Amino acid sequence: MMKEANFQFENANNKKEIIDSLAKYGIAVIHNYVDKTRLEKLRDESMDLLGIKTKDRLEIDECALQRMALSDFNAKKYPTMSSLTNDEIFEYVTKDFFHPYSNQLENIYIHRDVNKMAFNSVWHIDPVITVKFYVYLNDVDKTNGAFKYNLGSHREGYYRLMYKRHIGDTHPTFGIPENEILNAINVEAKAGSMLIFNPIGTHSAGKIEKGKERSVIRYHYTTIPPKSKFKRLTYKLWRTKFNPVRYQGSRDEYFNIKHKSQDYHVKE
Numbered sequence: 001m002m003k004e005a006n007f008q009f010e011n012a013n014n015k016k017e018i019i020d021s022l023a024k025y026g027i028a029v030i031h032n033y034v035d036k037t038r039l040e041k042l043r044d045e046s047m048d049l050l051g052i053k054t055k056d057r058l059e060i061d062e063c064a065l066q067r068m069a070l071s072d073f074n075a076k077k078y079p080t081m082s083s084l085t086n087d088e089i090f091e092y093v094t095k096d097f098f099h100p101y102s103n104q105l106e107n108i109y110i111h112r113d114v115n116k117m118a119f120n121s122v123w124h125i126d127p128v129i130t131v132k133f134y135v136y137l138n139d140v141d142k143t144n145g146a147f148k149y150n151l152g153s154h155r156e157g158y159y160r161l162m163y164k165r166h167i168g169d170t171h172p173t174f175g176i177p178e179n180e181i182l183n184a185i186n187v188e189a190k191a192g193s194m195l196i197f198n199p200i201g202t203h204s205a206g207k208i209e210k211g212k213e214r215s216v217i218r219y220h221y222t223t224i225p226p227k228s229k230f231k232r233l234t235y236k237l238w239r240t241k242f243n244p245v246r247y248q249g250s251r252d253e254y255f256n257i258k259h260k261s262q263d264y265h266v267k268e
Contacts, residue, residue: 005151005185012089018196019096022131026154026201027187034084034135034192041080043137046110046217049078063118066110073108081108085219090133093196094221097131102224106130109218117145117205117214123176125157126199127164130220134195137215141188145214146206147195151183154201160263161200170240173263176202 007021008029021028049066056067075082094103140146
C-alpha cells in the first residue's frame with residue numbers, strides 16, 4: 001500500500017489538490033459533497049429514473065442499473081441530477097483532465113444494488129478513456145459495496161489500453177486476479193460523498209452482504225469525437241479488429257508470459 005496517499009478531501013475548496021490527486025493516484029474523494037437537501041432530491045429522482053423501462057436498463061433480482069444517454073435525459077424532469085453537473089468542480093476537473101481537447105457529459109448511470117453486487121464486481125479496467133463522478137446516495141462501507149480502486153494503476157492502465165488499441169483487441173480487461181492488485185483501497189464514505197476517478201485504473205464494485213444495499217449515481221465524461229468524416233471513420237476503426245495499425249511481431253515479445261502485463265477476459 002502507498003504510504004500517506006492523500007486522495008481524500010473534506011470539501012471541494014482546494015480544486016488544484018483534487019486534480020493533482022486524480023493525476024497521481026487516479027482518484028479523489030470529496031466527503032459529504034452533496035448537502036442533505038440536494039441529497040434527498042437526488043434520491044427521489046434516481047428512484048423515479050430506475051422505475052423507467054428502457055433498452056439500457058439491466059435488472060438482476062432486486063438489483064437495477066439504468067443508463068441514460070445525455071440525448072435521452074430529461075433535465076427538466078430531473079433538475080437536481082441535471083444541475084449538479086453545473087457545480088464548479090465538474091468543469092474544473094473535466095477541463096483539466098481532457099485539456100486541450102473538448103469534452104462532454106455522455107452518460108448518466110443510476111445503480112441500486114440490494115443483497116448482492118450484481119454488476120462490475122470483479123477487478124477491471126474500462127475499455128475507453130473517461131473521467132467519472134460517482135455519488136453515494138446512502139452511507140457505504142465494506143459491508144454494502146464500498147467502491148474499490150487500485151491506487152496509481154491508471155498509469156499502467158493507460159499503456160495497457162494503448163497496447164490493446166495497437167493490436168486491435170476490443171475486449172475489455174475484466175477479471176484481474178486479487179494477487180495482481182498492489183495498492184487496493186476501499187472507499188468508505190457517508191451519503192452525499194463524491195468520488196472522482198480515472199477508470200483505466202483497476203477498479204471494482206465491493207461486495208454487499210445480505211440485507212444491505214447501495215445506491216449511487218455516476219456521471220461519465222468523454223472527449224468529443226472528431227467532426228470530419230475521415231477522422232470519425234478512423235476513430236471508430238481504432239476500436240475494432242480492423243484497426244489500421246494492427247500489431248506486427250517483434251522480438252520484444254519473446255519472453256516468458258509470467259513476466260508480462262497479462263490480460264484477462266473473465267465473464268462475471
